[in-house]
Amino acid sequence: xxxxxxxxxxxxxxxxxxxxxxxxxxxxxxxxxxxxxxxxxxxxxxxxxxxxxxxxxxxxxxxxxxxxxxxxxxxxxxxxxxxxxxxxxxxxxxxxxxxxxxxxxxxxxxxxxxxxxxxxxxxxxxxxxxxxxxxxxxxxxxxxxxxxxxxxxxxxxxxxxxxxxxxxxxxxxxxxxxxxxxxxxxxxxxxxxxxxxxxxxxxxxxxxxxxxxxxxxxxxxxxxxxxxxxxxxxxxxxxxxxxxxxxxxxxxxxxxxxxxx
Amino acid sequence: xxxxxxxxxxxxxxxxxxxxxxxxxxxxxxxxxxxxxxxxxxxxxxxxxxxxxxxxxxxxxxxxxxxxxxxxxxxxxxxxxxxxxxxxxxxxxxxxxxxxxxxxxxxxxxxxxxxxxxxxxxxxxxxxxxxxxxxxxxxxxxxxxxxxxxxxxxxxxxxxxxxxxxxxx
Numbered sequence: 001x002x003x004x005x006x007x008x009x010x011x012x013x014x015x016x017x018x019x020x021x022x023x024x025x026x027x028x029x030x031x032x033x034x035x036x037x038x039x040x041x042x043x044x045x046x047x048x049x050x051x052x053x054x055x056x057x058x059x060x061x062x063x064x065x066x067x068x069x070x071x072x073x074x075x076x077x078x079x080x081x082x083x084x085x086x087x088x089x090x091x092x093x094x095x096x097x098x099x100x101x102x103x104x105x106x107x108x109x110x111x112x113x114x115x116x117x118x119x120x121x122x123x124x125x126x127x128x129x130x131x132x133x134x135x136x137x138x139x140x141x142x143x144x145x146x147x148x149x150x151x152x153x154x155x156x157x158x159x160x161x162x163x164x165x166x167x168x169x170x171x172x173x174x175x176x177x178x179x180x181x182x183x184x185x186x187x188x189x190x191x192x193x194x195x196x197x198x199x200x201x202x203x204x205x206x207x208x209x210x211x212x213x214x215x216x217x218x219x220x221x222x223x224x225x226x227x228x229x230x231x232x233x234x235x236x237x238x239x240x241x242x243x244x245x246x247x248x249x250x251x252x253x254x255x256x257x258x259x260x261x
Numbered sequence: 262x263x264x265x266x267x268x269x270x271x272x273x274x275x276x277x278x279x280x281x282x283x284x285x286x287x288x289x290x291x292x293x294x295x296x297x298x299x300x301x302x303x304x305x306x307x308x309x310x311x312x313x314x315x316x317x318x319x320x321x322x323x324x325x326x327x328x329x330x331x332x333x334x335x336x337x338x339x340x341x342x343x344x345x346x347x348x349x350x351x352x353x354x355x356x357x358x359x360x361x362x363x364x365x366x367x368x369x370x371x372x373x374x375x376x377x378x379x380x381x382x383x384x385x386x387x388x389x390x391x392x393x394x395x396x397x398x399x400x401x402x403x404x405x406x407x408x409x410x411x412x413x414x415x416x417x418x419x420x421x422x423x424x425x426x427x428x429x430x
Contacts, residue, residue: 120374121374121376123272123273123276124269124326124373124374124375124376125374126272127265127268127269127272128373131265154324155265158324158327159265162327162373166374194369194370194372195357195370196357198372198373198374199356199357199370199371199372199373200327200328200356200372200373201356202356202357
């Protein structure tokens with residue numbers, strides 16, 4: 001960071017360099033968004049094998065996953081993949097669990113006032129809440145195809161992501177005393193929320209998953225596919241011990257959806 | 262998507278009209294295009310910009326408020342955090358990650374729950390307290406650091422210019 005200051009302070013051209021870097025990031029992002037759907041169709045887990053053809057560690061883990069899960073869906077790797085995968089997988093689950101759907105809908109309706117009392121401004125929150133509820137209401141119609149299409153419409157899909165980010169932020173702030181111990185760097189919980197949770201495209205960590213799954217009381221199982229020695233992709237459940245209704249696959253830096261057998 | 266951006270911008274305009282923050286007037290340039298706004302910012306009291314009324318424009322992206330607007334002053338400005346062409350360079354106009362400038366990590370960043378009002382309030386604080394490390398205008402940053410009296414004089418000239426008062430001398 002110090003270096004950065006020096007170059008910007010001594011050479012005005014450095015500024016243009018900075019803008020070029022931002023522009024290049026944008027172009028890479030655009031390339032990704034043009035080629036990968038926000039939420040993909042179901043596919044066999046064996047489709048992962050082609051990505052790790054020379055990698056025995058990953059191949060062993062894929063084989064193990066293949067025994068436990070019947071298929072997967074990919075999410076676009078845009079930094080929102082955890083929130084988007086979570087939302088789609090959970091909404092799909094709710095389509096087949098009517099009682100839980102009713103409870104969730106009530107909870108979602110109430111969440112707006114809770115967030116306002118947590119300090120969010122009503123008029124900035126409202127659009128995200130309304131769009132979120134529109135998609136929640138879709139669950140009641142029970143049409144899987146329609147839900148899938150909606151999640152691939154950027155406007156709806158991104159607003160659902162924003163709202164889940166706000167719920168996550170609200171939960172972190174509500175229970176700041178607890179969460180402050182898990183925050184890296186010299187920042188308060190509120191600063192962490194402003195920098196790592198509320199802005200779009202910021203990647204999620206354990207703390208995001210714990211806060212969101214706790215806030216909505218939804219059990220999430222994440223299968224970690226990494227270079228660890230175990231022959232299986234280790235599972236972590238959030239919050240610990242709750243019945244699992246959302247299954248996600250984690251590969252370094254990215255989340256996708258899993259469907260158990 | 263542009264539909265939600267428009268709805269949000271209309272809500273923000275209404276909010277700013279009903280409860281205008283002190284020293285700020287802002288709204289769409291024309292009723293036909295809500296994606297381009299004009300703002301008038303009053304120089305904060307007790308600073309070298311006091312008394313000036315500085316015009317600026319804001320350009321909103323079609324995915325606003327997921328992405329932040331761009332803001333530039335349309336009058337002459339001399340300030341460490343304003344480029345010579347008027348563009349404003351402060352952390353709230355950038356999402357975290359978009360920061361080759363190396364803003365301090367504790368600064369406000371753009372997120373969908375920020376607003377035009379918060380941006381303009383940040384700009385007022387920026388006028389009052391320049392960050393001489395961001396270096397959008399290196400000459401201004403240097404003068405602010407090393408020749409405060411000279412800086413204040415330049416600011417005074419700018420203030421007079423915005424008010425249409427002939428500068429002394």
